[in-house]
Amino acid sequence: xxxxxxxxxxxxxxxxxxxxxxxxxxxxxxxxxxxxxxxxxxxxxxxxxxxxxxxxxxxxxxxxxxxxxxxxxxxxxxxxxxxxxxxxxxxxxxxxxxxxxxxxxxxxxxxxxxxxxxxxxxxxxxxxxxxxxxxxxxxxxxxxxxxxxxxxxxxxxxxxxxxxxxxxxxxxxxxxxxxxxxxxxxxxxxxxxxxxxxxxxxxxxxxxxxxxxxxxxxxxxxxxxxxxxxxxxx
Numbered sequence: 001x002x003x004x005x006x007x008x009x010x011x012x013x014x015x016x017x018x019x020x021x022x023x024x025x026x027x028x029x030x031x032x033x034x035x036x037x038x039x040x041x042x043x044x045x046x047x048x049x050x051x052x053x054x055x056x057x058x059x060x061x062x063x064x065x066x067x068x069x070x071x072x073x074x075x076x077x078x079x080x081x082x083x084x085x086x087x088x089x090x091x092x093x094x095x096x097x098x099x100x101x102x103x104x105x106x107x108x109x110x111x112x113x114x115x116x117x118x119x120x121x122x123x124x125x126x127x128x129x130x131x132x133x134x135x136x137x138x139x140x141x142x143x144x145x146x147x148x149x150x151x152x153x154x155x156x157x158x159x160x161x162x163x164x165x166x167x168x169x170x171x172x173x174x175x176x177x178x179x180x181x182x183x184x185x186x187x188x189x190x191x192x193x194x195x196x197x198x199x200x201x202x203x204x205x206x207x208x209x210x211x212x213x214x215x216x217x218x219x220x221x222x223x224x225x226x227x228x229x230x231x232x233x234x
Contacts, residue, residue, distance in 0.1 A: 057076075059071060061080065061081075079185075083184075093151075097146070097150040098119075098227040099154050100152070102153055102154065105164070108129060112130075123224060124220075124223065129143075154184075154187055155184060155186045155187065157187060157196050159190060184203075184206065185223065187223075188208060192212070
């Protein structure tokens with residue numbers, strides 16, 4: 001076997017490499033630059049921090065603050081970006097709540113209240129039926145008012161919510177109004193998007209956030225980041 005004339009430091013010139021019996025020959029090693037590292041494919045697939053399935057939460061949103069520790073999947077970024085654009089457009093409208101929380105009435109004292117409290121703890125103003133509908137007032141009228149006076153809507157999709165949609169209860173009215181505004185983030189909790197699609201294919205076709213994949217606390221952090229608009233950007 002021919003031996004390289006510069007085995008330790010390599011060839012310093014192209015002519016030296018061409019004249020080398022090992023490196024310049026047709027059957028030898030052409031150059032170090034043509035060598036493909038066994039790690040190159042690993043780095044191209046994983047070095048950027050994203051998994052091959054594209055589901056890892058490794059990205060920050062364009063609206064995230066530099067100090068944010070909230071990370072998203074590519075699908076979440078795609079879903080939330082149009083909502084964020086509408087948040088920024090509607091930020092100039094005075095006296096709007098950040099979000100309208102659409103939920104089944106049976107969830108008002110547990111999961112809906114939990115999400116409401118987490119959002120408010122993170123500085124989000126929330127229209128919530130438990131505190132914003134006065135005793136004796138028309139629930140439908142108050143819902144219309146809440147929808148009209150909020151930047152975006154979030155829908156807490158639970159088994160109770162799915163039952164209300166199936167039975168065409170109050171949740172169905174809220175759902176229709178939110179879909180018409182195209183300002184909607186579904187939050188799936190203790191159920192699945194597949195079950196949602198069985199009763200509402202339109203809502204189920206929209207991606208959102210899922211407490212089966214991360215905690216309600218983290219979901220609330222993402223929503224808070226989504227609706228926060230700095231004063232100078234308004």
